[in-house]
Amino acid sequence: MVRNKFLANWSLTAVAIAMTFLIAIGCVVYPQPSFAALPNKSAIKDARVLLRNALPVDNLIVREIQLKLEGMPRQANLKRWKGLSKDIDSILSNVSQKREQILASVIPTAKQSAEENLTSLNNVVISLQEAIATKDRNNIKPLSEKALEYVGTVESQMVQAFPFEVPAKYAGLPQLKGRAIVEMETEKGSFTMTLDGFSAPVNAGQFVDLVQRGFYNGLTFNRADDNFFLQAGDPAGEADGFVDPATGKVRTVPLEIRVVNKKDPVYEHTFDELGLVGTLPVLPFSAYGTVAMAHPGSDPNGGSSQFFLYLFESDLTPAGLNLIDGNYTAFGYVTTGEEVLRKLKLGDKILSARVISGLENLVTSK
DSSP, rough: OOOOOSSSSSOHHHHHHHHHHHHHHHHOOOOOOOOOOSOOSSOOHHHHHHHHHHHHOOOOHHHHHHHHHHHHHHHTTTTOOHHHHHHHHHHHHHHHHHHHHHTTTTTTHHHHHHHHHHHHHHEEEEEEHHHTTTTTTHHHHHHHHHHHHHHHHHHTTOOOSOOOOOOGGGSOOOOOOEEEEEEEEEEEEEEEEETTTOOOHHHHHHHHHHTTTTTTTOOOEEEEETTTTTEEOOOOOSSOEEEEETTEEEEOOOOOOOTTOSSSEEEEEESHHHHHOOBBBSSTTTTTTEEOOOOOOOOEEEOOOOOEOOOOTTTTTTTOOOSBBBBEEEEEEEEEOHHHTTOOOOOOBBEEEEEEEOOGGGEEOO
């Protein structure tokens, strides 16, 4: 039996760079999507930003606060003090004067906590305002990041209910209806992954279910390419993936990718098949440590237990314009312990994997 392959023949690095080169010289013409989804600036490489953006939240006030805070470290580096001063005044005004409009989007059971988070956010913003006024560049980034922690928490408290239903043919598979954090301990150290069921509930659900079963404990990284990817999840024996004891067959999951400005993911078909090449996924392969489902090169709907960690960082393959986005399901990002990924090599062992939060969001048919 053929083992799962990250790509059947070519190195993805070579293919992506070659395709980018062809685009650059005009040899490849991509069909345009029906909505503005092509990246119009540098790819977002911060997993925290991508995860905040992926939340199904439509409160424009808090989203504006988030966007302005995310841009502050760069503005400070460019010494754009007037712009920073204007933005921080706007943020402070929104936090203090539009508090009720922000809280109106919060679920009833989280109102009190959200109020406390907004008070803490206001205090950090005041400190950030002082740092901007004194042109204290050393403190602008840490204060912005601290403020964004509160913003992200409030945004997560705005998610009223899981926003869509997966196709009926996949309803019997495990689903992650929300977020979960998994800690993976290896021979080289531990790291955590934040998994996003809002963007890929079936693939994330499959992974979390297998973590809960202890499936990954003791397995090794069976495929690797330095500075590109690490792959694990190949069990001993002939099977390529997880054999469900209830059926005696390998349990597979479909290609599942959510597109920017769409509520639910597209299933089974690659972006190329859908005429969406160049479209930006909600979870793009632009952050170091992207977590994704591996599948046989000839079957995008044949993913099971093997996953890979994307380690490649290059402006030659921007999000939405490479051969990985739209062909593989990303379902989360490594959010702590990135330094461990840089140490891991082919053959290194996963000692254990466990869900440390969000298990209540896992829905199974049991």
